[in-house]
Amino acid sequence: MTDDPTAQARAWRRELHQHPGIAFDVEETADFLSGVLAGLGWRVHRGIGGHGLVASTRRGSSMRAIALRSDMDGLALDEATGAGYSSRNAGVMHACGHDGHMAMLLGTAAALVAADDDFDGTVHLVFQPAEEPGLGALAMIADGLFDRFPVDAIYGLHNLPGIPAGHIHTRGGAIMAAEDDFEIRIHGRGGHASMPHLVIDPLVIGADIVSSLQTIVARSIDASRSVVVSCTEFITDGARNAIPGEVIIRGDTRSFTAEDSRLVERRIRTLAESVAAAHGATCDVEYTREFRPTVNDPGRNRVVAAAASAALGASAVDADCAPRMASEDFGEFARVVPGCFAFLGTGTVVGEGGTPLHSRDYDFNDDVLEAGIAFYLQLVRSELPPTAP
Numbered sequence: 001m002t003d004d005p006t007a008q009a010r011a012w013r014r015e016l017h018q019h020p021g022i023a024f025d026v027e028e029t030a031d032f033l034s035g036v037l038a039g040l041g042w043r044v045h046r047g048i049g050g051h052g053l054v055a056s057t058r059r060g061s062s063m064r065a066i067a068l069r070s071d072m073d074g075l076a077l078d079e080a081t082g083a084g085y086s087s088r089n090a091g092v093m094h095a096c097g098h099d100g101h102m103a104m105l106l107g108t109a110a111a112l113v114a115a116d117d118d119f120d121g122t123v124h125l126v127f128q129p130a131e132e133p134g135l136g137a138l139a140m141i142a143d144g145l146f147d148r149f150p151v152d153a154i155y156g157l158h159n160l161p162g163i164p165a166g167h168i169h170t171r172g173g174a175i176m177a178a179e180d181d182f183e184i185r186i187h188g189r190g191g192h193a194s195m196p197h198l199v200i201d202p203l204v205i206g207a208d209i210v211s212s213l214q215t216i217v218a219r220s221i222d223a224s225r226s227v228v229v230s231c232t233e234f235i236t237d238g239a240r241n242a243i244p245g246e247v248i249i250r251g252d253t254r255s256f257t258a259e260d261s262r263l264v265e266r267r268i269r270t271l272a273e274s275v276a277a278a279h280g281a282t283c284d285v286e287y288t289r290e291f292r293p294t295v296n297d298p299g300r301n302r303v304v305a306a307a308a309s310a311a312l313g314a315s316a317v318d319a320d321c322a323p324r325m326a327s328e329d330f331g332e333f334a335r336v337v338p339g340c341f342a343f344l345g346t347g348t349v350v351g352e353g354g355t356p357l358h359s360r361d362y363d364f365n366d367d368v369l370e371a372g373i374a375f376y377l378q379l380v381r382s383e384l385p386p387t388a389p
């Protein structure tokens with residue numbers, strides 16, 4: 001440990017960065033977190049939802065408790081940052097900044113230990129695996145997370161390139177969208193490319209379906225609401241001179257309400273089946289729900305806004321930012337206990353904190369560790385105020 005808390009958090013972040021894991025495969029990460037937190041005197045509980053872990057500390061006599069949550073997993077990408085502390089695990093890297101999220105909680109843990117009597121109650125640090133596939137939060141909840149560690153509120157931060165470094169953006173209500181996936185399998189009849197009158201061409205039908213799906217947002221959704229329908233894959237079993245017999249179209253939709261999600265599913269099924277039928281083909285549609293929306297509790301949102309303003313200055317805070325169409329596993333926690341999720345800006349210039357998430361050259365901007373830790377410390381003091389001496 002060094003005496004400079006930000007330098008220490010930076011060192012932890014870079015250590016975590018070198019040993020990323022994917023989804024539930026984060027044992028190395030859990031080992032490291034567990035070692036640091038136990039060394040700081042926190043009680044560490046491992047093996048919750050796979051390699052998820054909770055570190056707890058209690059002070060004073062209050063029964064109030066809050067959770068601060070970080071994700072643990074990286075992505076299946078080959079790192080191209082060129083950093084001296086690049087990933088040592090081939091084909092895996094922290095391209096979403098979850099290493100930075102973990103380091104901010106470790107820095108907060110260290111600072112809370114150093115400040116002896118600064119809060120009254122219990123703080124649980126929740127580290128979840130498998131945020132990227134949207135499975136880790138549910139796994140921890142199913143494993144009894146909130147039964148074993150009851151809390152009055154849960155909070156989380158995600159770093160976000162495109163927002164000025166050290167700024168916090170949040171909002172009451174839905175802040176991140178639900179993500180649904182779909183697969184449309186069109187069954188036609190393939191044949192010789194020179195004799196199309198003898199086939200039922202699923203490729204032409206598929207093109208028609210892709211076009212028709214564009215009308216869902218344009219013509220079926222109330223224009224005041226936000227929905228996205230994207231086709232992302234178009235796969236055929238044809239060859240250059242053979243018309244395919246089957247086409248698979250895959251895609252992804254985003255929405256903020258269960259009502260819109262159901263409407264999108266209904267329209268995809270109707271459009272795909274009727275366009276296929278009009279051309280003498282059949283199709284099967286599979287529709288699955290991957291992430292539910294992240295919805296912030298309005299009261300917890302006010303707590304976050306006040307804590308962020310106190311820690312970072314009011315000019316660094318937007319408490320009513322626009323919602324994002326991306327999706328986040330934090331929403332599962334916030335369905336069970338009141339919660340608030342916020343974005344921590346990492347910078348607006350590419351290469352200086354503004355490189356987009358999930359890029360091979362993305363590297364968490366260590367300069368915002370200090371702001372994240374200051375925010376978390378203020379949040380703990382606001383939610384678990386120290387008793388008057």
Ligand SMILES: [Zn+2]
Pocket residue numbers: 095096132357358
């Ligand atoms: Zn991500």
Ligand SMILES: [Zn+2]
Pocket residue numbers: 071096097098131158
């Ligand atoms: Zn992420």
